[in-house]
Amino acid sequence: MHSGLLRDLEKLLGSSSVLFQPEDVLLYEYDGSVEKGRPDMVVFPTTTQEVSQIVKLAAKHIVPIVGRGAGTGLSGGALARTGGVMIVFARMNRILSIDPENQRAVVQPGVVNYDLTLAAEPYGLYFAPDPSSQKSCTIGGNVAENAGGPHTLAYGVTTNHVTALELVLPDGEIVRVGSAQGDALGYDLTGLLVGSEGTLALVTEITVKLSPRPEAVKTLLAVFDSVDDAAETVVDVTARAIIPAACEMLDGWTLRVVEDFVHAGFPRDSAAVLLLEVEGLAEAVAAQAAAITEVCNIHHAREVRLARDNAERELLWKGRKNAFGALGRLAPSNYVLDGVIPRTKLPQTLRHIREVGARYGFDICNIFHAGDGNLHPIVLYDPRDKGQFERAMQASAEIIRYCVEVGGALTGEHGIGMEKSELMPLLFSDADFDLMRRVHDAFNPNCSLNPGKIFPLSKGCGEIRVRSHAQSSPHASSS
């Protein structure tokens, strides 16, 4: 324990803003993934200046730092893999300004994603990135992970909606990058920082674009008796140049457990449903809904149902967005993958996932952003059986390898974190890692900020020693 640093932090922030008792910091060793990493201290700054001071103190005592929003991440990105100080942004949760005329907002990192949409609503605006956890996840976390969500199919991911950032560098210096208008002068630092998983700088203020609400929205539920038909429908919708605002798939396993939990109206005896949404001018929406219905029917949809009103629409989305919670009914634990593939490879990849599940003896559910090829296979397992955990990880790695083989990538929106770092060599060469490492060092030369993330341990910071109590990546031993 770093008692000198603890004293300094309590002096700076007051004792009510510093946690260090084992029973307190234990709550911060988790996120939404299967990883663990316990911080030595957890601090709750309220201003950028405090963040800067904390970072300087940690640097003085040579202790690593990791930033954290709401802890809803799914890759171990906001875990203290090597211990140290965790900076939780929960108290930096103010919306600093909303500028309806220019469709911009300036927020602190701890603002909850959906709270910004609620605040912008009186102006007919909203914040477009909508991860399933949007009612609890923070915009700072969205920025770190470059979070997506169902509606990113039409509107883009977080990076497409961020124009400027205030940063605290690992030496405590405060820097502003980007501009409210968004065009970078020189290199696009904002574009680099968004999605860098807190390994380059801590983000203390974010300027985002707000989007105008569309005139019309239509939500369709297409019901299929075969997963293949549903998958072919997705491929065909894209091929016909229809870009829905969202195109989500739930397979039979998932829709049944969701139905029992949420009662969204998913037919329990179907093999898959597609939840499709189109938005825009009333004229455009009517035509697109008709075109989508036609494609669904060509691919043998049993039924295509149009949500009659907002209440029905919200119920359908509730089913989608609460699915992960509902899966707790099926197995004691689950492991969520985030592979992304070219959309035309969807049918064959879903078949491969079924085959892997059968071979390893696991039920693998699928609930995912079908429209942009972002899969979320969910491996159901019992963590009390150590062998099951190991096999679940092996099955998952096999699925991810397949995604890469068909031209895809390791993660579409959850990030690499500590969970997938050992799989990075599937995509990147030594030259790629060397360059990424040099870019990393341009910001974070001593690896004091969020160490042990993104890079495989052998290719990251040389001095990293993963502590024994901080459980290492499940992939570390198997790859």
Add this chain to the structure above:
Amino acid sequence: MASAPSNFSLRLRSALGPSHVSVDPAICSEYAVDEITPSAVAKPASAEQAAEIVRFAALEKLALIPCGHRTKLQIGMPPSRYDIALDMTGLNQIAHYDPGDLTVSVDAGANFNDLAVPLYKQKQFLPLSVPFYFESTMGGIIASGVDSSLRHSYGTARDFLIGAEFIDGTGRLCKSGGRVVKNVTGYDLHKLLIGSLGTLAVITRLNFRTFPAAPASRGFVLSFRTPDDALAFINLVERSPLRPASVDLVSPQLMQLFLEAENNSAEVPAAPLQGKFAADSCHLCVSVEGNPEVCERASREFARIAAIPDAKLPELITLNEAEGADLWHDLGQSIPLLLETSPLAAIFKISLLPSRLASLLEHLRMLSDQASLPHAFLARACSVVYFALLPPPDDSGSRYRLAEAAAAIFSLCSAENASATLPWCPAALKREVNIWGFDFAARASNSARNEASRRSSSSTPVPSSAAASNCSELTLLRRLKSAFDPQNLFAPGRFLP
């Protein structure tokens, strides 16, 4: 350049073969950048060969500038060193095109048009009808960071460039991103290449998300007495349910140039625009995409908005399809037209929030009047202004006035929180004006000093003044440049001094 080793060209020639390296002075002069001529032109046939050239340059400490068809090479400060022009047009294949996935992967030296044709056949496109697009390479389009009218609805390249392959300053082939439309695997290094002017890496391949072409589109042109009236009208459109694909405000002088260019054209124009537009009016050009019903709806909405008293009764000009195509082509090619009109033209690119546009345009007009320099502008998507000062060719005193006006424009933009650069201007003007703006130039030299002192003494205290915090973004840019290009081989001096 005199500073280069005298016989490196011959060694490069023998390493790569004479067909890939030219030392002919006439050919080298075609690759001059801001009147500085390289000693050799290397034209690799593959990414590996390009990497070999970079390794050669690293070994011999030579500076190189990657290029395509050289339509936008004047953007940037004059290079501080320039030994080899790296002509990438030999890498010109479409590596993958997966229409069903709406993605395409293309070599850096491929022409925009060579890519546009297969996309068109699949009813898809890339929203990059940027200046000079008809003769531009994809690598050049990305490295120069130019935009198109469609940025209003499709964004800029950062919104649809999904991956890239490139050669770093150590001569190794690297990549980032991929060929999928949603991807957070590793750092988004490819975003840094946009607008980097070849200073970070040599781009070898680019992956894009493509877009389905709308089944129908319609152009609307509205004529206003003043820019203010036009901007007030745009506000009304923004508050309507319409989401136009593009919104361009054309100054009277620029519209006049469109019409004159049509008159002077050797070809008979497909659709004469003459007589459609009043020479003293501001014209708002709005395009709408969608199905035919959406276009009809847009017509009704424009008529409705035009009837609102606040709309200052604009004249709604209806163009037929051919006329619309001509006008939107001119809009896309405003920069080449301005440069052709006045070889001494200085064209600023100014990014700002829409609410500041009216005031900025008024101040810009006053500044150009004070300098007795004709001007023209194109305001794109209410957030980017291309503002041109157009000295007459026979005006011998214009250079001094141009430099003064440029300083005043940078100062104005700084005060208005707008970011301004001067991408297009005569090389001679760059001796008096830093095209990145004097704020930037001053900060850059501060940042260089701070970085040097950081390196020389680790105990140097971090300055805490406001000026020091201004330095920091520049410091980061400088460190990034070093991370990509440790020996400063790539286009030295063009961006960071």
